[in-house]
Amino acid sequence: MTSRPLIALAMGDPAGISPELTAKLVAQDDIRARGRLVVIGDRRVFDEGARIAGVRPELKTIEQGADLRATEGDALFVDLGHLDPGQVERGVASLAGGQFALANYKRALELGRDGRVDAVCFTPFNKQAMRFARADYDDEIAFSAEVAGLKTPASEFNVLGELWNARVTSHIPLKDVAARLSGERIQLALKLTDSCMRNAGVARPRIAVAGLNPHAGDGGNFGREEIDIIAPAVAAGQRDGIAAEGPFPADTVFLRAKGGAFDAVLTMYHDQGQIAMKLMGFDRGVTLLGGFLFPICTPAHGTAYDIAGQGVASIGASRAAVLLAAEMAARRRGAKGGV
Incomplete structure (x- = not known):
């Protein structure tokens, strides 16, 4: 199989710009050249994001338990089938939106923890929606450490170029x-x-x-x-x-x-x-969660409820996040003698 790292891309808050950003990322040729994306979410939400973004990215929907490394395709989609886009009110934080993003991110972290992917990325979350879904949700660091079983220190970094x-x-x-x-x-x-x-x-x-x-x-x-x-x-x-x-x-x-x-x-x-x-x-800013056994990256901005659904969201920070994750994952694999 290809030597490009596998990157789990969890769809973020469905009421903001996350669905359209996710679709735009999958459509980027330079990203596909640097890594193989495994998008996690609901295919209906993704397709609506692609429509808003005006892109038609090619990606193959696969079974949830599929062997990702053995599956052919530049971009794959793990469809959890857990949110009807008609239930989402654009620009409004909700329990359904928080549950959607939390489930996607948890699955991505589990894939990283189990070595099934080399890096994890996610499009923006809404903290209020995440707390609707999980009252004790503090931040991504604490949640990620819990799911990944991390016992050593972790921290958040911002990267700009x-x-x-x-x-x-x-x-x-x-x-x-x-x-x-x-x-x-x-x-x-x-x-x-x-x-x-x-x-x-x-x-x-x-x-x-x-x-x-x-x-x-x-x-x-x-x-x-x-x-x-x-x-x-x-x-x-x-x-x-x-x-x-x-x-x-x-x-x-x-x-x-x-x-x-x-x-x-x-x-x-x-x-x-x-x-x-x-x-x-x-x-252009990227947030990196450091201290984990795999890179975790996301754009440093939020869900931009004010422009959601307009198709005008900039992909700059999201693109930079995925490319940084790909670079770090490739270096880790090289240090381990991976292919």
Whole structure:
């Protein structure tokens, strides 16, 4: 069979732009050249997305238990048959939409966990709909770790071209950030960032570490976290062979990284990096879940309810997500001597 990696592509929220993005991805020649897509969802929802997108991608519907690696075809479809498009109200988060996306993603993760695919991607979810379907749904990291049986640390990265953003804390209230910071957490984040970037082909990632406080604490005038926690953690990372520097003021560090001084910025909390990355390339950014045995990628934007059904959704970030997953999966297979 072909040496191209197998990528499970879970359809996201059906009330947003996910169905049309999924159809557009399958129709992309460069994606099909880099990997074999296995779309997971409901074929009726996919076909409606293709109609909206104005594409007619070729893909073969297969049995749920089929041997994916032995099945011929550039693109395959695993039809769970679990949502009638007529039940979806476009632009509205719903229990049905959340159940649809959750089931698709769970099946994709199981395929990755069991080694039946080499990477997992998904088109955008709606968090409210996901919580309608599962009240304790926190974020993709926790859910993915549960399904994949991961016991080691995982984290979310944002990738924009050659520039990465990692974070020490993620989906927690801003008032809790300072209390959650520790030297151990920062060192773990540095190690995971270094490892994931190397797996993506960056030989020796240069990581800038942002401070927590304005002007990186201004020598202790605006807070001591930089002095007492962050700087010692950066020094420890350097002793471990990681090319880390900082802490730097968060309001200027991305300018330096954008200019080529660094390959990644490690931020202390979610929006500290997200705002900068989305301003630089909202329609091209990728979210990568790092620390798993297989790459998990998705576009960094949301479900765009306001333009759903119009066929105008940009494929840029979704395309970048699948291509990054394909690259990382190919590197992993090469390191293992796979074919």
